[in-house]
Amino acid sequence: MTVLIALLVGLALFFATGLAARVALQAGAPAPLKPLFRDMPLTAAFGLAVILFYILVAILAPVLAPFSEHEVLGGQYLPWEAPHYLGTDKLGRDMLTRLIYGARNTVGIAFATTVLAFVVGSILGIWAAVTGGWIDQALSRFVDALMAIPALILSLLLLTIFGTSVLTLILVIAAVDATRVYRLARSVAQGIVVMDYIEAARLRGEGMWRLIRREILPNAMAPLVAEFGLRFCFVFLAISALSFLGLGIKPPTADWGSMVRENATLITFGDITPLLPAGAIALLTVAVNFVVDWQLHRASGLKE
Amino acid sequence: MSETSAKPVLLTMRGIRIDGRSEDTWSPIIKGVDLTLRKGEVIGLIGESGAGKSTLGLAAMGFTRDGCRISGGTIDFDGIDLMKAPEAERRALRGKRIAYVAQSAAASFNPAHRLIDQYCEAPVQHGVMSREKAEADAVELYRRMRLPNPEEIGFRYPHQVSGGQLQRAMTAMAMSCRPDLIIFDEPTTALDVTTQIEVLAAIRDIVAQFDTAAIYITHDLAVVAQMADRIKVLLRGDEVEEADTRTMLRAPKEDYTKSLWAVRSYARPVQPPVTTGVPVVSVQNVTAGYGAADVLKNIGFDIHARRTVAVVGESGSGKSTAARVITGLLPPRQGRILFDGQPLPADYRQRSRDQLRQAQMIYQMADTALNPKLRLRELIGRPAEMYLGLKGKALTERIRDLLRLIELEPDRFIDRLPSELSGGQKQRIGIARALAAEPRFIICDEVTSALDQLVAEGILKLLDRIQSEFNLAYMFITHDLATVKAIADEVVVMQNGRVVEQGPKEEMFQPPHDPYTELLLSSVPEMDPDWLTRLLAERAAKREGQG
Numbered sequence: 001m002t003v004l005i006a007l008l009v010g011l012a013l014f015f016a017t018g019l020a021a022r023v024a025l026q027a028g029a030p031a032p033l034k035p036l037f038r039d040m041p042l043t044a045a046f047g048l049a050v051i052l053f054y055i056l057v058a059i060l061a062p063v064l065a066p067f068s069e070h071e072v073l074g075g076q077y078l079p080w081e082a083p084h085y086l087g088t089d090k091l092g093r094d095m096l097t098r099l100i101y102g103a104r105n106t107v108g109i110a111f112a113t114t115v116l117a118f119v120v121g122s123i124l125g126i127w128a129a130v131t132g133g134w135i136d137q138a139l140s141r142f143v144d145a146l147m148a149i150p151a152l153i154l155s156l157l158l159l160t161i162f163g164t165s166v167l168t169l170i171l172v173i174a175a176v177d178a179t180r181v182y183r184l185a186r187s188v189a190q191g192i193v194v195m196d197y198i199e200a201a202r203l204r205g206e207g208m209w210r211l212i213r214r215e216i217l218p219n220a221m222a223p224l225v226a227e228f229g230l231r232f233c234f235v236f237l238a239i240s241a242l243s244f245l246g247l248g249i250k251p252p253t254a255d256w257g258s259m260v261r262e263n264a265t266l267i268t269f270g271d272i273t274p275l276l277p278a279g280a281i282a283l284l285t286v287a288v289n290f291v292v293d294w295q296l297h298r299a300s301g302l303k304e
Numbered sequence: 305m306s307e308t309s310a311k312p313v314l315l316t317m318r319g320i321r322i323d324g325r326s327e328d329t330w331s332p333i334i335k336g337v338d339l340t341l342r343k344g345e346v347i348g349l350i351g352e353s354g355a356g357k358s359t360l361g362l363a364a365m366g367f368t369r370d371g372c373r374i375s376g377g378t379i380d381f382d383g384i385d386l387m388k389a390p391e392a393e394r395r396a397l398r399g400k401r402i403a404y405v406a407q408s409a410a411a412s413f414n415p416a417h418r419l420i421d422q423y424c425e426a427p428v429q430h431g432v433m434s435r436e437k438a439e440a441d442a443v444e445l446y447r448r449m450r451l452p453n454p455e456e457i458g459f460r461y462p463h464q465v466s467g468g469q470l471q472r473a474m475t476a477m478a479m480s481c482r483p484d485l486i487i488f489d490e491p492t493t494a495l496d497v498t499t500q501i502e503v504l505a506a507i508r509d510i511v512a513q514f515d516t517a518a519i520y521i522t523h524d525l526a527v528v529a530q531m532a533d534r535i536k537v538l539l540r541g542d543e544v545e546e547a548d549t550r551t552m553l554r555a556p557k558e559d560y561t562k563s564l565w566a567v568r569s570y571a572r573p574v575q576p577p578v579t580t581g582v583p584v585v586s587v588q589n590v591t592a593g594y595g596a597a598d599v600l601k602n603i604g605f606d607i608h609a610r611r612t613v614a615v616v617g618e619s620g621s622g623k624s625t626a627a628r629v630i631t632g633l634l635p636p637r638q639g640r641i642l643f644d645g646q647p648l649p650a651d652y653r654q655r656s657r658d659q660l661r662q663a664q665m666i667y668q669m670a671d672t673a674l675n676p677k678l679r680l681r682e683l684i685g686r687p688a689e690m691y692l693g694l695k696g697k698a699l700t701e702r703i704r705d706l707l708r709l710i711e712l713e714p715d716r717f718i719d720r721l722p723s724e725l726s727g728g729q730k731q732r733i734g735i736a737r738a739l740a741a742e743p744r745f746i747i748c749d750e751v752t753s754a755l756d757q758l759v760a761e762g763i764l765k766l767l768d769r770i771q772s773e774f775n776l777a778y779m780f781i782t783h784d785l786a787t788v789k790a791i792a793d794e795v796v797v798m799q800n801g802r803v804v805e806q807g808p809k810e811e812m813f814q815p816p817h818d819p820y821t822e823l824l825l826s827s828v829p830e831m832d833p834d835w836l837t838r839l840l841a842e843r844a845a846k847r848e849g850q851g
Contacts, residue, residue: 195672195673196667196669196672196673197672197673197674197675199633200665200667200673200737201675202652203631203632203633203652203660203665204660204686204687204690204741205655205657205660205690206690214675214678214682215675218675218677218678219675219676219677221677
C-alpha cells in the first residue's frame with residue numbers, strides 16, 4: 001500500500017514539476033525560443049527542471065547547507081531528526097549538508113569530464129575521418145590499443161602515474177572516455193565525409209576547422225548528443241568506482257558515490273539513508289536523458 | 305496494344321481518397337480519383353513528383369505506405385472489395401494476383417539472396433507451384449525477358465548483374481505467379497536510354513503474352529506513349545484528364561497536359577561556333593583513373609566563354625570522372641587542364657583560392673549537395689564571404705540579390721533550411737551557391753535528371769539566362785539527349801572513357817553519325833506511340849542485313 005501511495009505521489013510530483021517547468025520556461029524564455037518550449041514534451045520539461053534545480057543547489061551550496069561540509073557534529077548514524085534532517089554519516093557529519101556539497105563536486109566533475117571527453121573525442125574523430133590516410137590509421141590504431149585495456153585498469157594506471165587530484169581525475173577519465181567518443185564520431189563522420197556538400201566545401205577551399213565545425217559537426221550531432229547522455233551517467237559510475245578504490249575524490253570532500261559506500265552498512269538495519277545519494281545520481285541521469293532524448297528527437301527530425 | 309474495350313473489368317477504384325500524416329495533421333494526397341482497368345489493359349499514370357502516382361498505384365493493391373491511410377472510396381479487384389477484405393485475404397492476393405515492380409530494382413532485391421531464390425519465394429509461398437517447377441519457370445521467364453544466359457543468371461546475386469538486367473529480373477519475378485495485374489512504378493527511370501529500350505520492349509512483350517493488366521507509373525511521356533493503352537494525368541492528387549493514348553497525344557484537352565507535352569520543345573537559339581580566342585577551359589590529352597584501371601583514355605575538348613558543351617554518354621562512360629579531373633579531385637595520370645591558356649595544378653589542394661573560385665560545380669542531387677543543417681543565408685553567403693570578402697550588410701545584400709536572381713523571394717527564403725524547399729528550389733540554391741563565387745566556368749553534373757520535366761525546364765531556362773548575363777562557360781554532363789538538344793552548343797559523346805565524337809550540336813544531330821552516337825540518338829524515346837515497335841523492327845532488319 002505504501003509503495004502504491006509513494007508511486008502515485010511520485011507520478012504526481014513528476015507531472016506537476018514538468019507542467020510548472022514548461023509554463024515557467026515559456027514565460028521566461030526570450031521570444032525566438034518560445035515555440036521551442038511550447039512543443040517540449042513533459043518529460044523534457046521535468047528533466048530541465050531537475051537539472052536547473054541541481055545547478056542551483058551546486059552554485060548555492062554554501063548558502064543552502066545548514067552545516068559545514070567536513071565538520072564532525074555529533075554521534076554516528078543519527079536518525080532523521082532536527083537539526084540533522086537526514087541524519088548523520090558514520091563519522092557524524094551532517095548528511096543533508098554533504099548531499100548538497102556532493103552536487104557541487106560530483107556533478108561538477110562529471111560534467112567537466114564528459115564535456116572534455118566529447119570535445120577531444122569528437123574533434124579528433126572527425127579530423128581523422130576527414131583527413132584519412134596514415135593520420136587516421138595512426139590515431140585509430142592508438143585508440144584501439146587504449147580501448148583494449150579495461151577502462152578501470154587504465155584509469156588506475158594513469159592515476160597512479162600522475163597522482164590523484166581533482167584535475168588529474170578529470171583528465172584521466174576524460175581521456176579514457178574520449179576513446180569511445182572518438183570511435184563514434186569517426187564512424188559517423190565517415191558517412192558524412194562522402195556527401196557532395198563536403199566535396200563542395202573542399203573544392204571551395206575551406207580549411208579543416210571550418211569543415212569540422214560547420215559542415216560535419218552539425219550533421220553528426222544527433223548520435224553524439226545521445227551518446228553524451230549515456231556517457232554522463234557512466235562517468236558517475238567511474239568516479240564512484242575510483243573513489244571506492246581510494247583514487248577518486250579524496251575524503252573528506254563529499255561525493256555521492258563514496259557516500260553510498262561509506263553508509264552502505266545502514267541498509268542492513270533497514271535505514272534508507274545510503275539510498276539518498278544513490279537516488280540523487282539516479283534522478284539526475286534520468287533527467288539528463290529526458291532532455292537528451294528530446295534534443296535527439298528534434299535534431300534527427302524523428303516523428304512519433 | 306490490343307483491342308481491350310470488350311474485355312471484362314478487372315479493377316475498379318471509385319472516389320479514392322488517401323491522406324498522409326505530417327506532424328499531427330492528415331492532409332490529402334489523393335483527392336477522389338476513379339480508375340477502371342480491364343483485363344489485359346495497360347493504363348499509364350503520369351504526373352510530376354508529388355502528384356500521387358505511386359500512392360494511387362499502391363492503393364490498387366489495397367496497400368498504403370507508412371503514415372498514409374485510405375480515407376474514402378472503394379477498390380474492387382475482380383469482385384473482391386479490397387477495402388473491406390481482411391488483411392490476410394489481401395496478403396494472399398499480393399504477389400499472386402497483383403504484383404509490384406519498384407523503381408529501383410537494386411534497392412528492392414535482397415542483396416543477400418540469389419535472384420532465383422527470390423523468384424521462387426512468391427510461387428512457393430502462395431502454393432502455386434513447387435520449388436523445382438518454379439526454378440524451371442524462372443529460366444523460361446528469364447529467357448522471355450531476353451536476359452543473357454537465362455539458365456545461369458538466376459544463380460547470381462543482385463550485385464553481379466547490371467541495372468537493366470536486374471530490372472528485367474524483377475519484372476520476371478513479378479510475373480512468377482502469372483498475376484492478373486502488375487503495377488510498374490517508374491521501372492526504367494534509373495536506366496540509360498540504351499538499356500531502357502531493352503527493358504521496355506521486354507516488359508511490353510511479356511505483358512501482352514500473358515494478357516496481364518498493368519498500371520504503368522512514370523513521369524516520362526515518351527515512355528508511357530509506348531507502353532499504355534490509356535493515359536491518366538494526375539496533378540496534386542487530382543485527375544486532370546484521361547483518354548486513350550493516341551487521342552491524348554494528338555489532342556490533349558487540359559492546359560496542364562498541354563504544358564507537359566510542350567516541355568520537350570524548349571530549345572535555345574543556335575549560336576555561331578567559336579573558332580578563335582583562348583578557350584576558358586581546355587582539357588588536353590587527359591588519361592585518368594582509379595587504381596590500376598584507366599577510366600579516361602586520352603580525352604580532350606575545349607569550352608569557350610558563353611558556350612555550353614554537353615558531355616553525353618551512358619553511366620560508366622567517364623563523364624563524371626572528366627569533371628573530377630577538371631575540378632582537381634582526381635589528378636590525371638597524363639595530360640593537363642588549361643584555364644584561360646594557363647595550366648592548372650592537377651590537385652585542387654595546390655590551386656589558389658582564385659583558381660578555385662573561377663570554376664564552380666552544380667551537383668545532380670541537390671539533397672546531398674547542400675548541407676542540411678545550414679540555412680540558405682550561410683549556404684549561399686559562404687562563397688561570397690570567402691572569395692569576395694563580403695561582410696555584414698554587404699553580404700546580406702549580395703545573398704538577397706542572388707536569391708532574386710534564382711527567382712526565390714529573399715524575405716521568405718533567406719532563413720530556411722534545405723529541407724524546407726522543393727526539389728527544384730534546392731537545385732536553384734545549388735546554382736546560386738555556384739554563382740556566389742562569381743565564377744567563369746560552371747560544371748553542371750546531371751543537374752536536371754532528378755527533377756520533373758516542368759521543373760527541369762525552369763532550371764534549364766535559368767541556367768541559360770545566367771549564362772548570357774555573366775558570360776559563363778558551361779560543361780553540361782548528362783545522359784538525356786533531350787536536354788542536350790535544348791541547351792547545348794557543342795556536344796562531346798563519350799563511351800568507355802573515350803571521346804567517340806564531338807562537334808557543334810547541329811552537326812551531331814544530323815547524319816552521318818558514329819555508330820555509338822547513332823545508337824544513343826535512336827534510343828531516345830519519342831512521343832509517337834509506334835516509335836518503339838518501329839525502332840525494334842528497324843534494328844532487327846539491320847541485324848538480319850548484317851548477318
